[in-house]
Amino acid sequence: MTLLNKFGIGPASGGRGVTQPGKPGGHEAVGSKTQSHGHGGNMPAAVGTTRAPAVGVESTRVSNGLKELMWNLDGLGRGTLLDMGGAWQATLSFFIEKGFRVTTDDLLRTWKQFLENEEKEYRERSKSDQSLDLSPAVRANRFFESNIQYPMSSFDVVLLWDLLDYLDPAMATRTVAAITDLLRPGGIVFTMFHSKKPEGFQRYRVADAGTLQVISANVICPAQRVYQNREIQDLFGRYRTAKSFIARDQLRENLFIK
Amino acid sequence: MWKKEDSKPQGVAETPSSVAPALQSHRDTPGFSPASSQPPTSSRATACISQGIKIKGEITGSEDLFIDGPVEGKLNLGSSSVTVGPNGTVKADITAREVVVRGRVEGKIAGKERVQLWNTGQVSGEISTQRLAIEDGAVLRGKVETGRPVDKSEDRAVSAGKPNGASVPAATTI
Numbered sequence: 001m002t003l004l005n006k007f008g009i010g011p012a013s014g015g016r017g018v019t020q021p022g023k024p025g026g027h028e029a030v031g032s033k034t035q036s037h038g039h040g041g042n043m044p045a046a047v048g049t050t051r052a053p054a055v056g057v058e059s060t061r062v063s064n065g066l067k068e069l070m071w072n073l074d075g076l077g078r079g080t081l082l083d084m085g086g087a088w089q090a091t092l093s094f095f096i097e098k099g100f101r102v103t104t105d106d107l108l109r110t111w112k113q114f115l116e117n118e119e120k121e122y123r124e125r126s127k128s129d130q131s132l133d134l135s136p137a138v139r140a141n142r143f144f145e146s147n148i149q150y151p152m153s154s155f156d157v158v159l160l161w162d163l164l165d166y167l168d169p170a171m172a173t174r175t176v177a178a179i180t181d182l183l184r185p186g187g188i189v190f191t192m193f194h195s196k197k198p199e200g201f202q203r204y205r206v207a208d209a210g211t212l213q214v215i216s217a218n219v220i221c222p223a224q225r226v227y228q229n230r231e232i233q234d235l236f237g238r239y240r241t242a243k244s245f246i247a248r249d250q251l252r253e254n255l256f257i258k
Numbered sequence: 259m260w261k262k263e264d265s266k267p268q269g270v271a272e273t274p275s276s277v278a279p280a281l282q283s284h285r286d287t288p289g290f291s292p293a294s295s296q297p298p299t300s301s302r303a304t305a306c307i308s309q310g311i312k313i314k315g316e317i318t319g320s321e322d323l324f325i326d327g328p329v330e331g332k333l334n335l336g337s338s339s340v341t342v343g344p345n346g347t348v349k350a351d352i353t354a355r356e357v358v359v360r361g362r363v364e365g366k367i368a369g370k371e372r373v374q375l376w377n378t379g380q381v382s383g384e385i386s387t388q389r390l391a392i393e394d395g396a397v398l399r400g401k402v403e404t405g406r407p408v409d410k411s412e413d414r415a416v417s418a419g420k421p422n423g424a425s426v427p428a429a430t431t432i
Contacts, residue, residue, distance in 0.1 A: 087375070087398035089391065096404055103401040110399070215394070 059214045060207055064245040065253025067210040069157070069190050072255070073098070079156035082182065084163060088205035090213065091159075095206070100157070105148060107163050108220045111171070114143050136170030143171070144178050153184045160191040161204050162251070164235070166221040176235050183258045189239070193232055195250040197223045309345050323354075326361070336370070344378050357387075359396075 073079065078099045083091060086106040095102050118139065122132050133139070158179045164172045179189060192204075201219040204212045227235070229244070232254060236242060241257035306324045307313060316332040317323070323335055326343030331350050333340060339356040342348050346361035357369040359379035367373055369387035377395030386403040 087392050087396060088394070092390070092392065092402060096402070101401065101403065104398045106397060106399065109397065 058216075061212050061214055061247065061249060061251075063210060063212045063253060064247075065190060065192070065243075065255055066206065066212060068243055068245070068255055069188060070098075070209045072188055072257070073157065076156060080154060081157040081159065082150070082155045082179075083159045084179075085159060085161040085204060088203070091206045094208070103150070103155075107148070107160075107175070108166055110147050111143065111167065112220050114147065118142075136168050137174070140168075140171040140174035144174060148178060148182075150182055152181050153187075155182050156184055156187050158183060158187070158189045160189055162192040162194060162198075162202075164191060165194050165198065165223050165225070165227070166201075168224050172224075173235065180238055180258060185258055187258045189236070189254075189256045189258075191254050191256070193227050193252045193254065194223065195226065195252060197226050198250075307346075342379070351383075 078101065081095050081100045081102050083095075083102060083104045084107040085091075086109065087104040092102055092104070118132070118134070122134065125132050160175075160179065164175065167175060183189065201217050201222075203215045203217045205215065207213045229252075232252075233242065236254075236256045239256040239258050241255075243255045245253040247253065304321045305319070307327050307329060309327045312328045314330045316334070317329070318334045320335065320338055322339040322341070323333070324341045324343060325346040325348060327346060329346070329348045329350055333348070333350050333352045333354070335354040337355050339358070340352055340354040341358040342361045342363055344360045346363075348362065349364045351366040351368070352363065353368045353370075355370045356372050356374075357367050358374045358376070359367070359381055360376040361378065362380045362382075364382045366384045367381065367387070369385070369390075371387070372389040372391065373385055373387040374391045375381060375393060375396035375398060377393040379393070380397040382399045384401045384403065385398070388404065390402060390404060392398065
């Protein structure tokens with residue numbers, strides 16, 4: 001089994017798919033009224049097939065987490081934002097129009113590239129009887145030594161989306177530690193967790209201050225695990241404030257304030 | 259009749275399929291052909307670095323440039339357009355009026371008017387420009403600085419009207 005196959009990233013594991021394509025998520029903020037608007041989206045129904053819709057199909061979902069984030073950012077002025085979900089015109093436009101200086105860094109894509117390079121390195125070293133420590137924690141440290149390198153306390157906001165679900169636990173823990181260092185005191189992380197293992201892979205982009213567009217995409221890394229609420233709190237134990245929003249589309253949105 | 263090409267707006271052939279509405283509007287222009295078999299260069303392009311040529315060093319000039327091969331160093335074409343083709347790999351800071359990326363760029367991109375990333379484009383570095391168009395699928399690792407000044411007074415007025423942060427600016431090209 002290759003390193004990539006171990007993570008389900010190898011050629012045989014590729015795949016496309018969409019999770020819950022027909023159920024764009026309305027949200028229920030914990031302890032608040034149920035949101036009854038914002039359903040529907042613009043995703044066309046698949047006709048004559050039960051397969052998952054093609055890659056690139058979009059839907060929309062109400063995001064109370066995003067609303068809360070924007071409420072928290074109101075009055076911040078010219079803040080700095082790191083989007084780790086890739087570069088989307090809509091998201092960039094939205095935050096730049098709000099006055100943010102935006103940096104994008106596609107964490108999953110970078111991680112996959114890193115694993116591919118690690119596998120090459122492993123093969124080369126094995127030829128010359130040199131070892132490469134492949135333990136998850138060491139590998140995660142190695143990743144952050146060469147990637148996601150920004151000055152400490154340089155961001156007011158980090159958009160982490162649902163990426164932690166797609167990272168192995170050691171990498172997820174290291175990622176949270178890294179972004180905690182990148183955030184200024186009072187900085188906010190916006191993240192989402194699936195309540196059950198997603199079948200496919202989705203990207204998110206901001207449609208407006210309370211709505212996300214969900215785009216089905218090719219699987220970069222398959223989902224690794226489903227986090228329980230307690231585990232999520234433990235992951236973000238260094239943060240002073242946490243807010244959770246439970247959606248009907250199996251997604252929990254979280255805001256963590258450093 | 260003879261000069262159909264003349265009616266085509268500058269840079270139309272460079273517009274990605276799903277970029278911002280401002281650029282998308284060019285596609286509705288009569289005469290635009292997305293499936294055109296023409297090479298993916300600017301209509302004004304006169305200089306071309308093809309796959310078989312490797313350049314290390316500084317490139318300066320005042321003509322449009324199409325790069326479809328490896329280039330390392332520095333590119334400064336202040337008032338012209340630079341297009342990095344799908345086979346182009348540029349490890350250089352690029353300064354130009356307009357920069358179109360369909361290949362790979364490592365370095366800072368300064369596009370005085372605009373920068374376009376096509377879906378095959380990969381940029382690792384900072385982008386500073388007046389307008390940025392990113393097609394779905396493009397990869398960008400780095401900071402984005404746009405020249406559009408933020409109207410703070412307007413922003414405050416909008417926020418004041420909708421204190422829960424629900425204000426939604428019109429979708430525009432960055």
